[in-house]
Amino acid sequence: MAFLKCANCGKRLEAYAQKHRCPECRGMVEYQYDYEKLKASEFIGSFSFWRYRNFLPKVKNVASMGEGGTPLHKARRLSKTLKLGSVYFKDETRNPTNSFRDRCAALLVSNALDLKHKAVVCATNGNLGASLAAYCAKYGLACHIVVPRNVDMGKLAQMLIYDAVIEEHGEIVDDALEKAEEIAAETGWYQGSAELNPLAVEALKTIAYEVYEQVGVPDWFIIPMGSGGTLYAVWKGFKELGKTGKVDSLPRLIGVQAEGCSPIVNAYMQNVQELTLKTKPSTHALAILVKNPSYGRLALEAVKESKGLVISVSDEEIFSAEQELAKLEGIFAEPASAATFAALKKLANQRVIGEADRTVCLITGSGLKATDILQALTKKRKTAVVGLELSTKEKILRILSEKDTYGYDLWKKLGKTMTRAAIYQHLNELSKRGLVVSYEENGKKLFKITRRGEKVLRAMDALKLLL
Ligand SMILES: [Zn+2]
Structure with a gap:
């Protein structure tokens, strides 16, 4: 029921012609249906991608990893x-590989299987490559992916683990697309690039x-x-x-x-x-x-x-x-x-x-x-761990940066949430690092923040602004 038609001049082509542009006017081609006939068709089965197969070009070999039906x-x-x-x-x-492109991979790989292809080529800036690599792995097709230099690490990791052949070409996906078009023309591999296959x-x-x-x-x-x-x-x-x-x-x-x-x-x-x-x-x-x-x-x-x-x-x-x-x-x-x-x-x-x-x-x-995001998270995680270790020490430094304080008063100001011995332990460690010094007054020990301690506090404030 489906046929290909130029979205620009209306020229009709046979379905699955592996063409994305009209031979007459270079307009994009797309699938069309007899919509009067389609009125009688229904959605079938559970809430997933293939529920709509009556409204898609015909598929014999269904490639599926549980795509669609997303919340x-x-x-x-x-x-x-x-x-x-x-x-x-x-x-x-x-979706199975965590992006909308799994819908494309399901239909494209199904089509590649129907047409008895053994290999798929695609240009991608990430998600489609990850999806196609996974579906090709499951259905035993070779997957050749052209990526530009600018590609997300997580997506590249997916392509690698699904065992695709990855070729880097150009700066951005536009460059990679030209390369994928060339490769498909030379090798006869199935064209899986979303921009070059109207099934996407x-x-x-x-x-x-x-x-x-x-x-x-x-x-x-x-x-x-x-x-x-x-x-x-x-x-x-x-x-x-x-x-x-x-x-x-x-x-x-x-x-x-x-x-x-x-x-x-x-x-x-x-x-x-x-x-x-x-x-x-x-x-x-x-x-x-x-x-x-x-x-x-x-x-x-x-x-x-x-x-x-x-x-x-x-x-x-x-x-x-x-x-x-x-x-x-x-x-x-x-x-x-x-x-x-x-x-x-x-x-x-x-x-x-x-x-x-x-x-x-x-x-x-x-x-x-x-x-x-991965980079930002690694940074944040490190800081968060440091922050945890320093929380009591940071509180002590903040109290001392306002005025010199006795150990007992520090303990009170910290809300008596830990033993006094623990407070002295922290003070000991802080003074070993040169952030705090102590001196005697009226026979009691007073604690004082050093210049270095103040610097550390300022650095912490700057770090918090950054995050
Ligand atoms: Zn046209």
Whole structure:
């Protein structure tokens, strides 16, 4: 029932043609269906990715590791803080390799098996490589992954452990994509790059189907944009729900990019067709670091058609959003995903999104995969351990920095929570390190902080500001 069609000029191609651009006009090609016939089709089986297989191109060999069917968390604490109505997070970190790309891997590897391929090649800035490597491992396909130099450590670790062949090419994923296209042409391997295989969009549209089943059609749907393919896929999903008579309204889409790499947002703001970034892109949200977004035009059209908007957020905003999301809702999102919440905060402040609105933010992948977070955590862990060891000593230093104090008074000021012997033990150790000295007054020992002790306190304060 499915066929390929150019999204630009409408030219029809045979299905599974392994083409992503129209031979006539170079427009992106996509799968289309006979929607009148599809009206009679149903969702089948349990709440998971393959429940929607009647709405996907035909598959004989189903590759599955339990993808899809991810939770939609209602964020009660965050919506209260932001004075918003209902906020939901679609938690794609709960997929087999902890990102939304497992949906793509399931469909692509199924298709590769149907077409009797033995090897898959893909360009990726991380999540897709991790997913495809795992699914290829399970189904015995060779997996060749082209990554740019900028790739998250956790994702690279996944590709390595799943035994993919990893080739580094260029700075960003745009470079890697060219290489993957070359390799597929030379070797005949199955093209698994999301931007080069229209099945990826089909796989991701199931996110829309699931959200519809979980909460109906939201007022707003906030989605991170790298190539723009994910946003376009979610839009395609909702449109299909409309075409098959399941819904009679559509969400307004909000596309989010990082300030340091926002070609789609720029094109929207300046109302121009040009979508390639002229400057060198830079953001820590590596999953959305794409200079030349292949689905950019389609994503922009989707945003406009939905009466939505696009917005960019800074890396600082992304990181504080990431921490808040974890602290208040228990969701550990990668930077590209936390960008959706950073955007929500901005739009709540600007009163674009209000108390009556129901909003869904797409959390595409887990924070455990991102390099920066791993580094920040190692730093924090070290400090936390040091902090624990010093807590009583730090308290003693703080008391002494105000005035010289007798041992007995220190014990009282510390709330008598430990023995006096323990206090003297701490004082002993502090004086051995040259942070405290003692002197006699009225036959009793008075303790005093040294200049060095004061320096240590100041350093600790500086460290706390940093964290
Ligand atoms: Zn065309």
